[in-house]
Amino acid sequence: MSRGPSGPSGPFGWPLxxxxxxxxxxxxxxxxxxxxxxxxxxxxxxxxWDWSRTLQWxxxxxxxxxxxxxxxxxxxxxHGEVGLRALAMASYALTAAxxxxxxxxxxxxxxxxxxxxxxxxxxxxxxxxxxxxxxGLVATTDALLxxxxxxxLWALWRAVAGRSALAWxxxxxxxxxGLLDKYTLGALLLGAALFVWRAGDRRAWMGFAGAALCxxxxxxxxxxxxxxxxxxxxRHTAEITVQQRATRSLAxxxxxxxxFTLAQPLILAPLLLPALAWRGRRWRGGAxxxxxxxxxxxxxxxxxxxxxxxxxxxxxxxxxxxxxxVHLAAALALALALAPRPADGQRRWAGLxxxxxxxxxxxxxxxxxxxxxxxxxxxxxxxxxxxxxxxWPAAYAELARALPAEGPIHLLGTSRTVLxxxxxxxxxxxxxxxxxxxGSVANSHYELSCPWRGGGGAGPWWVLSEGEPPAxxxxxxxxxxxxxxxxVRRSSTGVIALRLSRPRALPPASGEQAFCR
Numbered sequence: 204m205s206r207g208p209s210g211p212s213g214p215f216g217w218p219l220x221x222x223x224x225x226x227x228x229x230x231x232x233x234x235x236x237x238x239x240x241x242x243x244x245x246x247x248x249x250x251x252w253d254w255s256r257t258l259q260w261x262x263x264x265x266x267x268x269x270x271x272x273x274x275x276x277x278x279x280x281x282h283g284e285v286g287l288r289a290l291a292m293a294s295y296a297l298t299a300a301x302x303x304x305x306x307x308x309x310x311x312x313x314x315x316x317x318x319x320x321x322x323x324x325x326x327x328x329x330x331x332x333x334x335x336x337x338x339g340l341v342a343t344t345d346a347l348l349x350x351x352x353x354x355x356l357w358a359l360w361r362a363v364a365g366r367s368a369l370a371w372x373x374x375x376x377x378x379x380x381g382l383l384d385k386y387t388l389g390a391l392l393l394g395a396a397l398f399v400w401r402a403g404d405r406r407a408w409m410g411f412a413g414a415a416l417c418x419x420x421x422x423x424x425x426x427x428x429x430x431x432x433x434x435x436x437x438r439h440t441a442e443i444t445v446q447q448r449a450t451r452s453l454a455x456x457x458x459x460x461x462x463f464t465l466a467q468p469l470i471l472a473p474l475l476l477p478a479l480a481w482r483g484r485r486w487r488g489g490a491x492x493x494x495x496x497x498x499x500x501x502x503x504x505x506x507x508x509x510x511x512x513x514x515x516x517x518x519x520x521x522x523x524x525x526x527x528x529v530h531l532a533a534a535l536a537l538a539l540a541l542a543p544r545p546a547d548g549q550r551r552w553a554g555l556x557x558x559x560x561x562x563x564x565x566x567x568x569x570x571x572x573x574x575x576x577x578x579x580x581x582x583x584x585x586x587x588x589x590x591x592x593x594x595w596p597a598a599y600a601e602l603a604r605a606l607p608a609e610g611p612i613h614l615l616g617t618s619r620t621v622l623x624x625x626x627x628x629x630x631x632x633x634x635x636x637x638x639x640x641x642g643s644v645a646n647s648h649y650e651l652s653c654p655w656r657g658g659g660g661a662g663p664w665w666v667l668s669e670g671e672p673p674a675x676x677x678x679x680x681x682x683x684x685x686x687x688x689x690x691v692r693r694s695s696t697g698v699i700a701l702r703l704s705r706p707r708a709l710p711p712a713s714g715e716q717a718f719c720r
Contacts, residue, residue, distance in 0.1 A: 222303070222323055226296045229330060232564070233292055237340055238285050239571050242589035243596050248342050249623040252277070252287055254648065257720075261428035263648035264439045268384035269344045276342070282630065291342035294350045295335045298531070299326040301353040306535055308360055309497045324552070325538035331556045332534070333470045334527055336563035337588060344385045345527055351381030352391055352528040356504060359395055362414075363407050364496050375414035379421025386440050390511060391528070392418065394504035401499055435651055444515060456517055463516035466523040471530045472537065474559040475552075479541050497539065501532035584694040594693030599628035602703050605687040606665070611635050613718075615655055617668040617676065619647035621701065622719070625667060635718040639676050653719040666704040681708035 244252065254262050254270040255277065261267055272290055280286030306322025329335055338345055358373035374395075381388035392415055399411045429436050468476050512526035541552075570587040573580070584590040606612055611633040616622035622636050637656075638649040645651040657679070666672055666683055677683045683704040691699045 219303075219323075222326075223300070226299055226326075226330060229560075230293060230296045233336070233340060233567075234285055234289065236564070236567050236571065237288055237292075240284075240567075240589045240592075241571070241574060242592035243284060243594075244287070244624075244627055245341055245343075245592050246620045246623055248287070249627040250619060250648070251342060252282075253623055253626040253719075259428065260424045261432070261436055263435045263645060263651045265344055265385065266383045266422070266425045266436065268347050268380065269342070272347060273342055288340070288342045291346035292339055294346040295339040296330070298350045298353045299330040299335070301350070301357055302326045302329055302531060302534060305353065305357040305360060306538060308357070308365070309535070309539070312364065312497070319542035321535070321538045321542050324542045325535040327556050328472060328475065328534040328537055329531065331475075331560040331563065332472060332530070333563050333566070334524070334530060336560070337567060338470075338524055338527065340567060340588075341592075345524060347384040348381060348387060349528055349531065351377045351384060352388060353531050355381060355388070355391055355395070356500065356531065359398070359504070360497070360500055362410055363399060363402055363404065363500075366406075368410065371410040371414045372417075374411075375417035376421070378414065378418035382418060382422040383425060386436070387508065387525075387528070390508035391504055393507045397506070398500055398503035401503065402496070432651065435645060444511060459520065460513065460517040463521050463523060464513065467526070467530070470523055470527070471533055472559065474562060475537070475555050478555050479537075479552075497535075501536050505529045505532045581692060581695040584697045587694050590694040590697060592693075594691040594697075594699045595624050596628055598689050598691040598699045598701050599624065601689045601691070602667075602687050602701060603629065603632075605703055606632075613637075613664045615639060615664060615666045616649070617666070617672055619649050621667045621669060622649050626719075633720075635720060637718055639673065641673065641675065649719060664706055664709060666706060668702050668704070670700050670702060672702065672704060680706035683707065 243249075251265075251269050251273050254267075255274040258270060258274060259267060262270065272294075273287055276290035277287055280289045303322040303326040306325040308322075310318055310321045334349075355374055355377035358370045358377055361367045362370035362374055378388060378392055381391070395411060396415075399407050425436075508526050509529050512521050512529075515521040515525070567588050570582055570589055573582060581587075582590070587593070612629075612635065614622070614625060614634055614636045615638070616625065616636060617639045619638070622638055625636070626634065636649070637653045638647070640646075640650040640654040645654070665686070666676070666680070672683055683706055685702060685704050687703040689699070689701050693699055
């Protein structure tokens with residue numbers, strides 16, 4: 204890559220510092236979208252925020268990294284929606300930067316006349332994707348998963364292609380901390396093992412074995428927590444990975460699999476891929492020669508997760524973001540195969556990326572503009588990227604009017620949704636929470652850590668439910684008296700319906716009651 208007086212340059216001769224500034228500006232724009240959305244938290248975010256107040260080595264459905272990230276973010280920027288999401292959103296910008304570094308190192312193995320700033324193009328593809336521009340607006344486990352996956356790919360390339368012993372340390376750290384965020388990263392370890400095995404380098408195989416062992420040592424505290432708690436995270440992960448719907452027809456299964464498969468290119472490059480498939484050969488000025496190790500790296504490390512996602516989509520249901528890390532390799536592969544050589548090709552590709560970025564930004568920003576211009580009208584949930592996060596503050600503010608102004612509140616919730624949102628929306632109140640668990644197996648962290656055991660303790664007690672509370676719960680409490688009921692629209696097609704009740708009688712406790720605070 205050429206160097207000038209202003210440092211390393213990218214497409215159009217831009218200094219890389221300008222590219223970094225563009226990533227920061229894009230992060231600032233997306234933070235502004237969050238601030239202007241008027242939306243609160245998704246239930247998963249509210250749950251992770253609740254976890255972050257009491258850090259542990261594990262939680263029911265996830266390892267602890269997402270809670271640690273949110274704890275750090277709120278410590279730095281406050282507990283508002285922007286502050287809570289800031290570090291998670293910054294992780295996507297860092298992921299793009301790591302893709303640039305990986306692409307730069309891969310391209311270094313090519314002849315100088317084939318250098319096309321692949322790293323910058325790969326980073327730009329990712330930064331302009333719906334993955335970064337829509338999924339990247341919320342604080343979920345995907346933020347750190349994508350970052351650590353990208354770091355692991357970069358370290359693995361340097362360790363095998365560059366024969367760097369120190370890179371194995373980076374690979375171990377990236378995999379270990381990635382596993383502490385989401386067990387999905389285990390698929391990368393499997394793919395990396397296949398890549399190293401195919402490379403046929405005994406020294407690399409020994410380095411991988413040592414790095415994998417170190418990664419397992421990093422995640423060991425979480426595994427010990429799981430063992431003590433009865434393996435809830437592993438059970439939950441296995442259930443959503445291998446579960447099968449027995450009632451689906453073959454046509455329904457095929458349709459869901461096809462929808463999942465066709466959605467994958469759309470969440471990476473909805474404009475770029477179709478346009479380049481149509482005119483790409485004219486624009487790129489001849490394909491670059493792929494270094495064989497790079498093709499093997501991207502293929503083998505993506506195969507296990509892609510296979511699991513496609514299998515799950517066929518057997519039951521898979522959210523389109525479940526194999527999002529595969530698109531890191533896809534972004535780099537796209538840049539390697541199609542990065543333009545002539546100046547007119549660069550301009551066309553940059554124009555496509557800019558158009559895609561505008562489209563993704565409009566998907567997040569259009570509902571904000573619509574609500575500003577017509578505050579009395581609401582979009583359907585399918586057209587509002589923030590639809591599932593709206594309405595919660597208004598609903599809980601209405602319910603709060605029925606609660607005592609001071610003192611602790613003993614709240615018995617019927618689901619993780621009502622308890623997680625109560626924790627966040629009423630975060631300035633002293634809440635003592637328990638959850639109704641009708642079965643013997645926990646299905647949320649609340650059911651694992653603070654199930655209601657039948658007693659009352661000090662009062663007053665309140666029951667919070669979505670709609671009518673379960674009949675068996677009402678019977679156990681000698682009947683329920685409705686204190687407040689709210690129905691708040693969050694979109695033109697969606698309503699939040701909550702009910703706050705008081706029990707007529709609390710039976711004696713069958714055991715010491717544990718509360719989530």
